[in-house]
Amino acid sequence: MSGQPRKRLEVEELGDIAVVNFLDKKILDEQNIQLIGEQLFALVDNDKKKKIVLDFSNVDYLSSAALGKIIALNNKVKKEGGKLVLCKIKEDIKEVFTITRLDKLIKIVDDQQAALQAAS
Amino acid sequence: MTDPASDTTAFDAVEVVIPSDPAEARSVQDRIELSLAASDASERDIFCIKLALEEALVNAIKHGNQLDLSKSVSISYQVLRLSFEIRITDQGPGFDPDDLPDPTAIENLERPCGRGVMLMRHYMSDVEYYPPGNSLRMRRDFKPKQA
Numbered sequence: 001m002s003g004q005p006r007k008r009l010e011v012e013e014l015g016d017i018a019v020v021n022f023l024d025k026k027i028l029d030e031q032n033i034q035l036i037g038e039q040l041f042a043l044v045d046n047d048k049k050k051k052i053v054l055d056f057s058n059v060d061y062l063s064s065a066a067l068g069k070i071i072a073l074n075n076k077v078k079k080e081g082g083k084l085v086l087c088k089i090k091e092d093i094k095e096v097f098t099i100t101r102l103d104k105l106i107k108i109v110d111d112q113q114a115a116l117q118a119a120s
Numbered sequence: 121m122t123d124p125a126s127d128t129t130a131f132d133a134v135e136v137v138i139p140s141d142p143a144e145a146r147s148v149q150d151r152i153e154l155s156l157a158a159s160d161a162s163e164r165d166i167f168c169i170k171l172a173l174e175e176a177l178v179n180a181i182k183h184g185n186q187l188d189l190s191k192s193v194s195i196s197y198q199v200l201r202l203s204f205e206i207r208i209t210d211q212g213p214g215f216d217p218d219d220l221p222d223p224t225a226i227e228n229l230e231r232p233c234g235r236g237v238m239l240m241r242h243y244m245s246d247v248e249y250y251p252p253g254n255s256l257r258m259r260r261d262f263k264p265k266q267a
Contacts, residue, residue: 028174029146030178030182031142061171063171063174063236064235064236068232068233071230071231071232075230075232092164096239099239100239101224102229105229
């Protein structure tokens, strides 16, 4: 298996919704962010998922480069007529979405149940 | 605001010059985090500084020096009793920080980049750029802990 990029995401399929958990506590490193972006985009491009829930319960830090990947994923999902919903974001991280006003662009809810409802 | 003259030094000032390599930047960030953890900085202070530092170093290495390993980034910082201050200088052409499009404007919300400087300004007490825009100094004042 050498040469395979390390898995950065855990994806669970609940019906037609892909629920994604981040395996990294810190989404900061440029290389990791690149891999996370590729693995998120593959859900839409390869696996043809249109409804995606991102669960942030494991995430303690994220940078503007990581925000960029989430925005790009949102644009991609929207283009396919799907929905992207974010949930379980810690308060410090939620502030990042609020001050950048990305909470106006992307649906953010508290728990996974609400996220599944919003995505379906 | 903290008056630096009255702020007792908690740690010696540190000056380092690193190549434009994110791994080298990470190592400096780890050292700064260790110093902050041993200071009076709160968890919130450390969160804010880490986030701003990440943005500033990525800007210097990626946008300033274009990941050119022959170019370096100069970093000098000091953890004081009541504040943290850092100056970061790259060897790029610089930019005008006041000329950046507002990333929170409706027409820019879907743009995937351009939020780093805004985050730095939000999370630090003061951020100042020096012409031609390839050097910045930023400071965060710690919230005094309750006695």
